[in-house]
Amino acid sequence: MKDMPNIQTTTKDPLLQPLTIRGLTLKNRVMSTSHASGMDDENMPALRYQRYHEEKAKGGLALTMFGGSSNIAPDSPSVFRQLNVATDDIIPHFQAFSERIHQHGTALMCQITHMGRRGDAQAAEWLPTIAPSAVREDLHRNFPREMDQYDIDRVVKAFGQAARRCVEGGLDGLETLAGAHLIGQFFSPMTNLRGDGFGGSIENRTRFALMVHEEIRRQVGDDFVVGMRLTLDEGEGGEYPKLCVWGLAHAVFTGHLLNRSGYRIAN
Numbered sequence: 001m002k003d004m005p006n007i008q009t010t011t012k013d014p015l016l017q018p019l020t021i022r023g024l025t026l027k028n029r030v031m032s033t034s035h036a037s038g039m040d041d042e043n044m045p046a047l048r049y050q051r052y053h054e055e056k057a058k059g060g061l062a063l064t065m066f067g068g069s070s071n072i073a074p075d076s077p078s079v080f081r082q083l084n085v086a087t088d089d090i091i092p093h094f095q096a097f098s099e100r101i102h103q104h105g106t107a108l109m110c111q112i113t114h115m116g117r118r119g120d121a122q123a124a125e126w127l128p129t130i131a132p133s134a135v136r137e138d139l140h141r142n143f144p145r146e147m148d149q150y151d152i153d154r155v156v157k158a159f160g161q162a163a164r165r166c167v168e169g170g171l172d173g174l175e176t177l178a179g180a181h182l183i184g185q186f187f188s189p190m191t192n193l194r195g196d197g198f199g200g201s202i203e204n205r206t207r208f209a210l211m212v213h214e215e216i217r218r219q220v221g222d223d224f225v226v227g228m229r230l231t232l233d234e235g236e237g238g239e240y241p242k243l244c245v246w247g248l249a250h251a252v253f254t255g256h257l258l259n260r261s262g263y264r265i266a267n
């Protein structure tokens with residue numbers, strides 16, 4: 001992070017100690033997690049969006065993650081006022097945002113995602129939703145279209161381009177969102193019924209996430225902080241009740257990413 005004030009602490013409180021992740025030093029351990037604040041202007045983080053996060057920065061937190069569920073492609077439409085990182089139009093907003101937040105010695109990261117079957121075919125461009133398999137989504141009752149190799153390749157590239165926009169916007173890092181979104185839909189045996197190299201074994205169900213994170217790393221270079229927000233256990237009786245395999249899937253996944261894509265934060 002450029003032009004940050006010197007980080008000095010006189011307290012021994014562990015929460016207030018600096019933390020270095022890759023090339024980024026955070027002044028303490030207090031952060032705000034990503035959420036779609038509804039303060040966007042046509043899916044862009046303009047002045048009021050930035051000022052909302054600036055108030056947190058003034059309060060002294062080390063890192064603000066913004067842009068909950070920011071969409072990386074047109075077939076992941078905004079359904080709850082997310083940011084649109086699928087266009088270079090967002091870069092000047094990111095640049096102004098970074099400058100504003102860095103003045104307070106606070107770092108900022110964006111969360112990026114493709115919602116997959118959680119999108120809505122009736123929203124925005126009216127594009128069919130996509131998913132690893134055509135398992136109906138009960139939120140809006142759409143049947144998603146099963147992704148072919150072309151879809152997989154273009155979505156991987158779109159993640160990389162969104163990541164490039166985060167770098168060009170002067171951000172300090174990004175995280176992808178797995179959870180119930182497209183990356184998580186590949187992880188879950190409830191939504192991934194594929195018989196090809198992207199379904200079945202844990203390694204196969206992790207392949208898409210790994211391709212996404214490798215492409216992100218190619219686009220952002222070595223120093224940028226990249227993480228993932230994921231759900232480890234959606235619980236008995238939850239939406240995906242058989243997810244007791246999550247712990248193991250996560251271990252394999254994390255190992256792969258640590259070794260191969262320079263993944264640094266699990267949230």
Ligand SMILES: Cc1cc2nc3c(=O)[nH]c(=O)nc-3n(C[C@H](O)[C@H](O)[C@H](O)COP(=O)(O)O)c2cc1C
Pocket residue numbers: 033034035036037067068069111177229
């Ligand atoms: C309105 C709203 C929107 C949210 N959107 C997202 C989101 O897009 N992505 C995400 O990972 N978490 C999202 N969250 C979850 C928050 O990041 C956070 O985990 C949650 O509010 C619990 O943290 P807290 O106890 O500090 O409030 C959202 C939360 C709220 C209240």
